[in-house]
Amino acid sequence: MIRTLGAGARDEILAVLDTVMDPEVPVLSVRELGIVRDVLVDDRGGVTVVVTPTYSGCPAIQVIERDILSALANAGFEDAKVRTTYSPPWTTDWIPETARAKLKAYGIAPPGRSDHDTSLVQLMRARQSPPCPYCDSRDTEIRSEFGSTACKSVCWCRSCRQPFEEFKAI
Amino acid sequence: MTSPAPSVVPAPPSPPNALFEYLLRLGDDRLILGHRLSEWCGHAPILEEDIALANVALDLLGQATILLRMAGEVEGQGRNEDALAYFREAIEFRNCQLVELPKGDFGFTIARQFLFDVYDVVLLDALTASTNTELAAIAAKSLKEARYHVRHSGEWMLKLGDGTDESHRRVQTALDSLWRFTAELFAADPVDAELAAAGIVPDLASLKPKWASLVREVLDRATLTSPADTPRLAGARGGRTGAHTEHLGHLLAEMQIVARSHPGATW
Numbered sequence: 001m002i003r004t005l006g007a008g009a010r011d012e013i014l015a016v017l018d019t020v021m022d023p024e025v026p027v028l029s030v031r032e033l034g035i036v037r038d039v040l041v042d043d044r045g046g047v048t049v050v051v052t053p054t055y056s057g058c059p060a061i062q063v064i065e066r067d068i069l070s071a072l073a074n075a076g077f078e079d080a081k082v083r084t085t086y087s088p089p090w091t092t093d094w095i096p097e098t099a100r101a102k103l104k105a106y107g108i109a110p111p112g113r114s115d116h117d118t119s120l121v122q123l124m125r126a127r128q129s130p131p132c133p134y135c136d137s138r139d140t141e142i143r144s145e146f147g148s149t150a151c152k153s154v155c156w157c158r159s160c161r162q163p164f165e166e167f168k169a170i
Numbered sequence: 171m172t173s174p175a176p177s178v179v180p181a182p183p184s185p186p187n188a189l190f191e192y193l194l195r196l197g198d199d200r201l202i203l204g205h206r207l208s209e210w211c212g213h214a215p216i217l218e219e220d221i222a223l224a225n226v227a228l229d230l231l232g233q234a235t236i237l238l239r240m241a242g243e244v245e246g247q248g249r250n251e252d253a254l255a256y257f258r259e260a261i262e263f264r265n266c267q268l269v270e271l272p273k274g275d276f277g278f279t280i281a282r283q284f285l286f287d288v289y290d291v292v293l294l295d296a297l298t299a300s301t302n303t304e305l306a307a308i309a310a311k312s313l314k315e316a317r318y319h320v321r322h323s324g325e326w327m328l329k330l331g332d333g334t335d336e337s338h339r340r341v342q343t344a345l346d347s348l349w350r351f352t353a354e355l356f357a358a359d360p361v362d363a364e365l366a367a368a369g370i371v372p373d374l375a376s377l378k379p380k381w382a383s384l385v386r387e388v389l390d391r392a393t394l395t396s397p398a399d400t401p402r403l404a405g406a407r408g409g410r411t412g413a414h415t416e417h418l419g420h421l422l423a424e425m426q427i428v429a430r431s432h433p434g435a436t437w
Contacts, residue, residue: 056311057232086236087307089314115317123291123317123384124324144218145318146225154218170314 013039013047016075023063024149025167027106030064034094037085047072047080052090055150055170092169109133109155109166130166132157142166188364189302190245191264192371194254195361195410197237198265201255202418203286204230205425209273222322226283229315236308256429260419261412268351270409270418277340280326282348285385287320289355292380296372305370324388331392342394349397354408356381361410 017039020030030036030051038050049068053061065082072080092111095103100110109130129140137159145168147154152165207227214220238251268286273279294316297309330341358366358374365371389396407413428435 053232055229055232055315056236057228057230059228085307086311087303089307089311091314123288123320124388127321144222145322146218146222148221150225150228154221168318170318 009041009045009047010039012075013041013049013072013077013080016071016077017049017068020064020067020071023060023067024151025103025106025108027102028095028099030068032095032099032102034090034092035064047077049080049082050085051082052085052088054090058150060149090170092167095167103167104133107133107164108152109164111167111169114169129155132160132162133164134162135160140164187245188361189370190241191361192365193237193241193244193305194264195266197234197241197251197254198263198409199269199286200230200234200237202263202265202421203269203283204228204234205421206269206271206273207279207283210279215276223279226319226322229312229319233308233312233315240304240308252429256426260414260422263409263412263414263418263422265409265414265418266351266354267409267415268348268354270415270421271348271351272417274344275340277330277337278344278348280323280330281341281344284320284323284327284388285345285348285352287316287323288384288388289352289377289381290316291320292377292384293372296377300371301369327388327394328392331389331394338393341392345389345394346397350400353400353402354410357402357406357408357410359410 014031017031017036018029022028022030022033022035025033033054035051035054036049037052040048040050042048049072051061051065051068061084068082069080072078091114093114095111103110109132112128112130127142127145129142131138132140132155135157137157139158141156141158142153143156143163144154147165151167151170153168155164155166156162157164204227207223207230210223211220211227214223234255235251238254242249242251242254268282271282274282291313294309294313298306298313300306300309327341330337332338356374356378362371362374366373386396409418
Protein backbone atom coordinates (compact mmCIF):
# COMPACT_ATOMS: atom_id res chain seq x y z
CA MET A 1 0.00 0.00 0.00
CA ILE A 2 1.35 3.38 -0.92
CA ARG A 3 0.24 6.14 1.39
CA THR A 4 -0.15 9.62 0.12
CA LEU A 5 1.11 11.94 2.83
CA GLY A 6 -1.01 15.02 3.22
CA ALA A 7 -0.40 18.16 5.18
CA GLY A 8 -1.45 16.45 8.39
CA ALA A 9 1.17 13.72 8.08
CA ARG A 10 3.68 15.44 10.32
CA ASP A 11 1.15 15.79 13.16
CA GLU A 12 0.15 12.19 12.67
CA ILE A 13 3.78 11.07 12.96
CA LEU A 14 4.31 13.19 16.08
CA ALA A 15 1.27 11.53 17.64
CA VAL A 16 2.80 8.11 16.92
CA LEU A 17 6.07 9.22 18.53
CA ASP A 18 4.12 10.21 21.65
CA THR A 19 3.44 6.50 22.13
CA VAL A 20 7.11 5.44 21.93
CA MET A 21 8.42 5.24 25.48
CA ASP A 22 12.03 5.49 26.59
CA PRO A 23 13.15 1.91 27.41
CA GLU A 24 15.02 2.95 30.57
CA VAL A 25 12.56 5.54 31.87
CA PRO A 26 9.29 4.03 30.61
CA VAL A 27 7.07 6.85 31.94
CA LEU A 28 8.47 9.31 29.41
CA SER A 29 7.97 9.25 25.67
CA VAL A 30 10.87 9.91 23.35
CA ARG A 31 9.34 13.31 22.60
CA GLU A 32 8.97 14.23 26.28
CA LEU A 33 12.61 13.28 26.78
CA GLY A 34 13.55 15.78 24.08
CA ILE A 35 15.46 13.33 21.93
CA VAL A 36 13.15 13.75 18.91
CA ARG A 37 14.48 16.93 17.34
CA ASP A 38 12.53 17.06 14.09
CA VAL A 39 10.26 15.18 11.72
CA LEU A 40 10.89 15.72 8.02
CA VAL A 41 8.46 14.74 5.27
CA ASP A 42 9.87 15.21 1.79
CA ASP A 43 8.00 15.76 -1.51
CA ARG A 44 7.95 12.06 -2.28
CA GLY A 45 6.47 11.20 1.10
CA GLY A 46 9.73 10.01 2.64
CA VAL A 47 9.69 10.35 6.42
CA THR A 48 12.84 11.07 8.45
CA VAL A 49 12.80 11.34 12.23
CA VAL A 50 15.79 13.30 13.53
CA VAL A 51 16.94 12.19 16.98
CA THR A 52 19.78 13.15 19.29
CA PRO A 53 21.24 10.82 21.92
CA THR A 54 21.07 11.75 25.60
CA TYR A 55 24.64 10.64 26.33
CA SER A 56 27.24 9.69 23.72
CA GLY A 57 27.36 6.12 24.97
CA CYS A 58 23.68 5.66 25.80
CA PRO A 59 23.05 1.99 24.97
CA ALA A 60 19.30 2.65 24.72
CA ILE A 61 19.61 4.72 21.55
CA GLN A 62 19.61 1.69 19.26
CA VAL A 63 16.52 0.28 20.98
CA ILE A 64 14.87 3.70 20.71
CA GLU A 65 15.57 3.89 16.97
CA ARG A 66 14.16 0.40 16.49
CA ASP A 67 11.06 1.24 18.57
CA ILE A 68 10.46 4.44 16.59
CA LEU A 69 10.69 2.61 13.26
CA SER A 70 8.44 -0.22 14.36
CA ALA A 71 5.80 2.15 15.81
CA LEU A 72 5.81 4.15 12.57
CA ALA A 73 5.62 0.98 10.47
CA ASN A 74 2.60 -0.17 12.48
CA ALA A 75 0.96 3.18 11.77
CA GLY A 76 1.56 2.76 8.03
CA PHE A 77 4.82 4.67 7.64
CA GLU A 78 6.82 1.65 6.47
CA ASP A 79 9.75 3.45 4.90
CA ALA A 80 10.55 5.92 7.65
CA LYS A 81 14.18 6.58 8.51
CA VAL A 82 15.93 7.77 11.65
CA ARG A 83 18.80 10.22 11.42
CA THR A 84 21.08 11.16 14.33
CA THR A 85 22.26 14.68 15.03
CA TYR A 86 24.64 15.91 17.75
CA SER A 87 23.94 19.61 17.49
CA PRO A 88 22.62 21.25 19.54
CA PRO A 89 23.70 18.82 22.27
CA TRP A 90 20.88 17.28 24.27
CA THR A 91 19.98 19.03 27.49
CA THR A 92 17.57 18.11 30.27
CA ASP A 93 16.20 21.65 29.95
CA TRP A 94 14.13 20.31 27.01
CA ILE A 95 12.09 18.06 29.35
CA PRO A 96 8.75 19.88 29.90
CA GLU A 97 7.12 20.44 33.30
CA THR A 98 4.43 17.82 32.66
CA ALA A 99 7.11 15.20 32.06
CA ARG A 100 9.00 16.28 35.17
CA ALA A 101 5.89 15.59 37.23
CA LYS A 102 5.72 12.09 35.72
CA LEU A 103 9.35 11.46 36.66
CA LYS A 104 8.72 12.50 40.25
CA ALA A 105 5.61 10.29 40.50
CA TYR A 106 7.76 7.43 39.19
CA GLY A 107 10.25 7.99 42.06
CA ILE A 108 12.96 9.79 40.09
CA ALA A 109 13.85 13.33 41.15
CA PRO A 110 13.48 15.53 38.06
CA PRO A 111 16.54 17.41 36.79
CA GLY A 112 17.34 20.92 37.99
CA ARG A 113 18.37 23.58 35.54
CA SER A 114 21.41 22.55 33.55
CA ASP A 115 24.61 24.37 34.35
CA HIS A 116 24.99 27.29 32.01
CA ASP A 117 28.11 28.49 33.76
CA THR A 118 30.58 26.65 31.59
CA SER A 119 33.67 28.48 32.74
CA LEU A 120 36.47 26.11 33.51
CA VAL A 121 37.18 27.94 36.76
CA GLN A 122 34.08 26.41 38.32
CA LEU A 123 35.05 22.88 37.38
CA MET A 124 35.03 21.41 40.86
CA ARG A 125 31.99 23.20 42.29
CA ALA A 126 29.77 20.84 44.24
CA ARG A 127 26.26 20.32 42.94
CA GLN A 128 23.21 20.81 45.15
CA SER A 129 21.31 17.62 45.94
CA PRO A 130 17.67 17.46 44.74
CA PRO A 131 14.58 17.29 46.97
CA CYS A 132 13.41 13.74 47.78
CA PRO A 133 10.77 12.61 45.24
CA TYR A 134 8.98 10.59 47.97
CA CYS A 135 8.74 12.99 50.94
CA ASP A 136 9.86 16.31 49.36
CA SER A 137 12.50 16.79 52.05
CA ARG A 138 15.48 18.92 51.08
CA ASP A 139 17.65 17.08 53.59
CA THR A 140 19.23 14.85 50.96
CA GLU A 141 22.68 14.02 49.69
CA ILE A 142 24.19 12.85 46.40
CA ARG A 143 25.81 9.47 46.99
CA SER A 144 27.19 9.15 43.49
CA GLU A 145 26.80 11.20 40.32
CA PHE A 146 26.73 7.97 38.34
CA GLY A 147 23.79 5.59 38.66
CA SER A 148 22.02 2.67 37.03
CA THR A 149 21.92 4.49 33.69
CA ALA A 150 24.07 7.26 32.22
CA CYS A 151 21.37 9.87 32.85
CA LYS A 152 20.83 9.24 36.58
CA SER A 153 22.66 9.84 39.84
CA VAL A 154 22.16 8.04 43.16
CA CYS A 155 20.90 10.06 46.14
CA TRP A 156 19.88 9.46 49.73
CA CYS A 157 17.09 11.10 51.74
CA ARG A 158 18.04 11.68 55.37
CA SER A 159 14.40 12.35 56.34
CA CYS A 160 12.63 9.26 55.04
CA ARG A 161 15.85 7.25 54.86
CA GLN A 162 15.23 6.16 51.30
CA PRO A 163 17.70 5.91 48.48
CA PHE A 164 16.41 7.50 45.28
CA GLU A 165 17.56 8.34 41.79
CA GLU A 166 17.87 11.76 40.24
CA PHE A 167 17.64 12.52 36.54
CA LYS A 168 20.79 14.59 36.45
CA ALA A 169 20.87 17.97 34.80
CA ILE A 170 23.11 18.19 31.77
CA MET B 171 87.01 10.15 3.77
CA THR B 172 86.32 6.51 4.47
CA SER B 173 83.93 6.58 7.40
CA PRO B 174 80.31 6.54 6.35
CA ALA B 175 78.36 9.72 6.69
CA PRO B 176 76.33 9.82 9.90
CA SER B 177 72.97 8.32 9.23
CA VAL B 178 70.17 10.79 9.15
CA VAL B 179 66.76 9.67 10.33
CA PRO B 180 64.34 11.09 7.79
CA ALA B 181 61.43 13.05 9.18
CA PRO B 182 58.24 11.03 8.94
CA PRO B 183 56.32 12.05 5.82
CA SER B 184 53.41 14.30 6.56
CA PRO B 185 50.26 12.23 6.58
CA PRO B 186 47.91 12.45 3.62
CA ASN B 187 44.93 13.42 5.72
CA ALA B 188 45.58 15.42 8.87
CA LEU B 189 41.94 15.48 9.95
CA PHE B 190 41.73 11.68 9.75
CA GLU B 191 44.88 11.40 11.90
CA TYR B 192 43.54 13.88 14.42
CA LEU B 193 40.17 12.12 14.72
CA LEU B 194 42.03 8.87 15.38
CA ARG B 195 43.93 10.60 18.18
CA LEU B 196 40.72 11.82 19.79
CA GLY B 197 38.87 8.55 19.22
CA ASP B 198 41.70 6.23 20.27
CA ASP B 199 42.35 8.13 23.52
CA ARG B 200 38.73 7.45 24.45
CA LEU B 201 38.58 3.89 23.19
CA ILE B 202 41.70 2.80 25.06
CA LEU B 203 41.00 4.70 28.29
CA GLY B 204 37.40 3.44 28.23
CA HIS B 205 38.70 -0.11 27.93
CA ARG B 206 41.11 0.40 30.83
CA LEU B 207 38.29 1.75 32.99
CA SER B 208 36.03 -1.14 32.08
CA GLU B 209 38.63 -3.48 33.61
CA TRP B 210 37.39 -2.23 36.99
CA CYS B 211 33.87 -3.53 36.40
CA GLY B 212 33.19 -5.88 39.30
CA HIS B 213 36.51 -4.98 41.01
CA ALA B 214 36.14 -1.39 42.27
CA PRO B 215 36.48 -0.76 46.03
CA ILE B 216 32.80 0.09 46.55
CA LEU B 217 29.64 -0.54 44.54
CA GLU B 218 28.98 3.14 43.76
CA GLU B 219 32.49 3.43 42.37
CA ASP B 220 32.13 0.30 40.31
CA ILE B 221 29.07 1.87 38.71
CA ALA B 222 30.75 5.26 38.33
CA LEU B 223 33.84 3.90 36.54
CA ALA B 224 31.64 1.82 34.23
CA ASN B 225 29.55 4.93 33.45
CA VAL B 226 32.61 7.01 32.61
CA ALA B 227 33.92 4.13 30.47
CA LEU B 228 30.58 4.03 28.64
CA ASP B 229 30.69 7.78 27.93
CA LEU B 230 34.24 7.44 26.57
CA LEU B 231 33.33 4.45 24.40
CA GLY B 232 30.31 6.33 23.08
CA GLN B 233 32.47 9.33 22.19
CA ALA B 234 35.02 6.99 20.58
CA THR B 235 32.29 5.43 18.45
CA ILE B 236 31.18 8.83 17.15
CA LEU B 237 34.74 10.06 16.51
CA LEU B 238 35.97 6.87 14.82
CA ARG B 239 32.84 6.81 12.65
CA MET B 240 33.64 10.36 11.54
CA ALA B 241 37.30 9.34 11.01
CA GLY B 242 36.17 6.53 8.71
CA GLU B 243 33.97 8.92 6.74
CA VAL B 244 36.80 11.45 6.42
CA GLU B 245 39.21 8.72 5.28
CA GLY B 246 36.74 7.57 2.63
CA GLN B 247 38.08 4.02 2.38
CA GLY B 248 34.94 2.31 3.61
CA ARG B 249 36.17 1.67 7.15
CA ASN B 250 33.56 2.16 9.86
CA GLU B 251 34.10 2.57 13.61
CA ASP B 252 34.25 -1.20 14.19
CA ALA B 253 36.85 -1.72 11.44
CA LEU B 254 38.99 1.02 13.00
CA ALA B 255 38.61 -0.25 16.57
CA TYR B 256 39.06 -3.96 15.96
CA PHE B 257 41.15 -4.36 12.83
CA ARG B 258 44.09 -2.03 13.32
CA GLU B 259 47.46 -3.07 14.76
CA ALA B 260 49.10 -1.33 17.73
CA ILE B 261 51.35 0.82 15.52
CA GLU B 262 48.26 2.16 13.76
CA PHE B 263 46.71 3.41 17.01
CA ARG B 264 47.11 7.11 17.75
CA ASN B 265 46.23 7.32 21.45
CA CYS B 266 48.66 8.93 23.89
CA GLN B 267 50.69 6.55 26.04
CA LEU B 268 49.09 7.89 29.24
CA VAL B 269 45.80 6.10 28.55
CA GLU B 270 47.28 2.69 27.65
CA LEU B 271 49.22 2.13 30.89
CA PRO B 272 47.84 -0.76 32.97
CA LYS B 273 45.17 0.28 35.44
CA GLY B 274 47.40 -0.19 38.50
CA ASP B 275 45.79 0.27 41.91
CA PHE B 276 42.76 2.49 42.50
CA GLY B 277 45.01 5.48 43.28
CA PHE B 278 46.80 5.06 39.96
CA THR B 279 43.53 4.75 38.02
CA ILE B 280 42.12 7.90 39.66
CA ALA B 281 45.31 9.94 39.24
CA ARG B 282 45.55 9.01 35.54
CA GLN B 283 41.84 9.74 35.08
CA PHE B 284 42.14 13.12 36.76
CA LEU B 285 45.12 14.18 34.62
CA PHE B 286 43.26 13.07 31.49
CA ASP B 287 39.87 14.52 32.51
CA VAL B 288 41.32 18.00 33.05
CA TYR B 289 43.10 17.78 29.68
CA ASP B 290 39.84 16.60 28.13
CA VAL B 291 37.68 19.50 29.37
CA VAL B 292 40.32 22.04 28.36
CA LEU B 293 40.70 20.48 24.90
CA LEU B 294 36.97 19.93 24.28
CA ASP B 295 36.19 23.46 25.44
CA ALA B 296 38.60 24.77 22.78
CA LEU B 297 37.30 22.35 20.13
CA THR B 298 33.75 23.73 20.48
CA ALA B 299 35.12 26.71 18.49
CA SER B 300 36.39 24.48 15.66
CA THR B 301 35.73 25.67 12.11
CA ASN B 302 34.71 22.07 11.40
CA THR B 303 31.08 22.22 12.56
CA GLU B 304 30.74 18.45 12.92
CA LEU B 305 33.77 18.26 15.20
CA ALA B 306 32.56 21.31 17.14
CA ALA B 307 29.18 19.62 17.74
CA ILE B 308 30.79 16.39 18.97
CA ALA B 309 33.05 18.43 21.26
CA ALA B 310 30.12 20.38 22.72
CA LYS B 311 28.27 17.15 23.49
CA SER B 312 31.33 15.40 24.94
CA LEU B 313 32.23 18.44 27.05
CA LYS B 314 28.99 18.10 29.04
CA GLU B 315 29.98 14.54 29.91
CA ALA B 316 33.62 15.43 30.59
CA ARG B 317 32.55 18.00 33.18
CA TYR B 318 30.94 15.19 35.18
CA HIS B 319 34.06 13.07 34.75
CA VAL B 320 36.48 15.67 36.07
CA ARG B 321 34.31 16.39 39.10
CA HIS B 322 34.32 12.67 39.89
CA SER B 323 38.08 12.14 39.53
CA GLY B 324 38.84 15.50 41.14
CA GLU B 325 36.78 14.69 44.23
CA TRP B 326 38.60 11.38 44.55
CA MET B 327 41.95 13.18 44.32
CA LEU B 328 40.86 15.29 47.31
CA LYS B 329 39.68 12.23 49.25
CA LEU B 330 42.76 10.15 48.54
CA GLY B 331 45.33 12.94 48.80
CA ASP B 332 43.89 14.40 51.97
CA GLY B 333 42.82 11.01 53.35
CA THR B 334 44.95 8.48 55.20
CA ASP B 335 48.74 8.22 55.06
CA GLU B 336 48.35 5.14 52.90
CA SER B 337 45.95 6.74 50.40
CA HIS B 338 48.14 9.85 50.23
CA ARG B 339 51.28 7.79 49.62
CA ARG B 340 49.65 5.72 46.88
CA VAL B 341 48.16 8.61 44.92
CA GLN B 342 51.38 10.66 45.22
CA THR B 343 53.39 7.67 43.95
CA ALA B 344 50.95 7.35 41.05
CA LEU B 345 51.26 11.05 40.19
CA ASP B 346 55.05 10.86 40.28
CA SER B 347 55.14 7.96 37.84
CA LEU B 348 52.39 9.34 35.57
CA TRP B 349 53.66 12.89 35.25
CA ARG B 350 56.19 12.30 32.48
CA PHE B 351 53.42 10.91 30.26
CA THR B 352 51.55 14.24 30.35
CA ALA B 353 54.20 15.99 28.19
CA GLU B 354 52.89 14.11 25.15
CA LEU B 355 49.44 15.65 25.57
CA PHE B 356 50.76 19.10 24.67
CA ALA B 357 53.45 18.20 22.13
CA ALA B 358 52.19 19.60 18.82
CA ASP B 359 53.39 18.04 15.57
CA PRO B 360 52.74 18.75 11.85
CA VAL B 361 49.21 17.29 12.09
CA ASP B 362 48.30 19.74 14.86
CA ALA B 363 50.03 22.61 13.07
CA GLU B 364 48.20 22.04 9.78
CA LEU B 365 44.78 21.80 11.46
CA ALA B 366 45.44 24.68 13.86
CA ALA B 367 46.31 26.92 10.91
CA ALA B 368 42.86 26.17 9.48
CA GLY B 369 41.16 26.88 12.80
CA ILE B 370 39.98 23.26 13.07
CA VAL B 371 41.86 22.53 16.30
CA PRO B 372 43.38 24.72 19.01
CA ASP B 373 47.07 25.39 19.40
CA LEU B 374 48.04 22.60 21.83
CA ALA B 375 50.73 24.65 23.54
CA SER B 376 48.12 27.26 24.49
CA LEU B 377 46.17 24.63 26.46
CA LYS B 378 49.05 23.68 28.73
CA PRO B 379 48.87 26.70 31.12
CA LYS B 380 45.11 26.20 31.65
CA TRP B 381 45.60 22.49 32.30
CA ALA B 382 48.52 23.08 34.65
CA SER B 383 46.70 25.67 36.76
CA LEU B 384 43.51 23.56 37.08
CA VAL B 385 45.54 20.48 38.02
CA ARG B 386 47.69 22.39 40.50
CA GLU B 387 44.65 23.91 42.19
CA VAL B 388 43.24 20.46 42.99
CA LEU B 389 46.60 18.95 43.94
CA ASP B 390 47.24 21.80 46.37
CA ARG B 391 43.85 21.29 48.02
CA ALA B 392 44.54 17.55 48.14
CA THR B 393 47.88 18.21 49.92
CA LEU B 394 49.65 16.51 47.02
CA THR B 395 52.88 17.69 45.41
CA SER B 396 52.93 18.58 41.71
CA PRO B 397 55.86 16.70 40.18
CA ALA B 398 58.37 18.75 38.17
CA ASP B 399 58.02 18.75 34.39
CA THR B 400 60.63 16.66 32.64
CA PRO B 401 61.71 18.17 29.32
CA ARG B 402 60.66 16.15 26.31
CA LEU B 403 63.64 14.95 24.27
CA ALA B 404 63.97 16.50 20.85
CA GLY B 405 62.64 14.07 18.25
CA ALA B 406 60.88 11.95 20.87
CA ARG B 407 58.06 9.93 19.38
CA GLY B 408 54.95 8.82 21.17
CA GLY B 409 51.55 7.31 20.74
CA ARG B 410 50.41 10.06 18.35
CA THR B 411 52.67 8.61 15.66
CA GLY B 412 52.19 4.98 16.63
CA ALA B 413 55.06 4.53 19.13
CA HIS B 414 53.45 2.78 22.07
CA THR B 415 54.46 1.06 25.28
CA GLU B 416 54.36 -2.73 25.30
CA HIS B 417 51.08 -2.55 27.20
CA LEU B 418 48.92 -1.49 24.25
CA GLY B 419 49.47 -4.74 22.36
CA HIS B 420 48.28 -6.78 25.32
CA LEU B 421 45.21 -4.59 25.72
CA LEU B 422 44.36 -4.88 22.01
CA ALA B 423 44.77 -8.67 22.08
CA GLU B 424 42.01 -8.86 24.66
CA MET B 425 39.84 -6.14 23.14
CA GLN B 426 40.03 -7.35 19.54
CA ILE B 427 40.01 -11.14 19.82
CA VAL B 428 36.27 -11.72 19.54
CA ALA B 429 35.85 -9.42 16.55
CA ARG B 430 38.84 -11.03 14.80
CA SER B 431 37.84 -14.59 15.59
CA HIS B 432 34.31 -14.05 14.32
CA PRO B 433 34.47 -11.25 11.73
CA GLY B 434 31.11 -9.74 10.98
CA ALA B 435 29.35 -11.80 13.66
CA THR B 436 26.02 -10.46 14.91
CA TRP B 437 23.73 -11.54 17.69
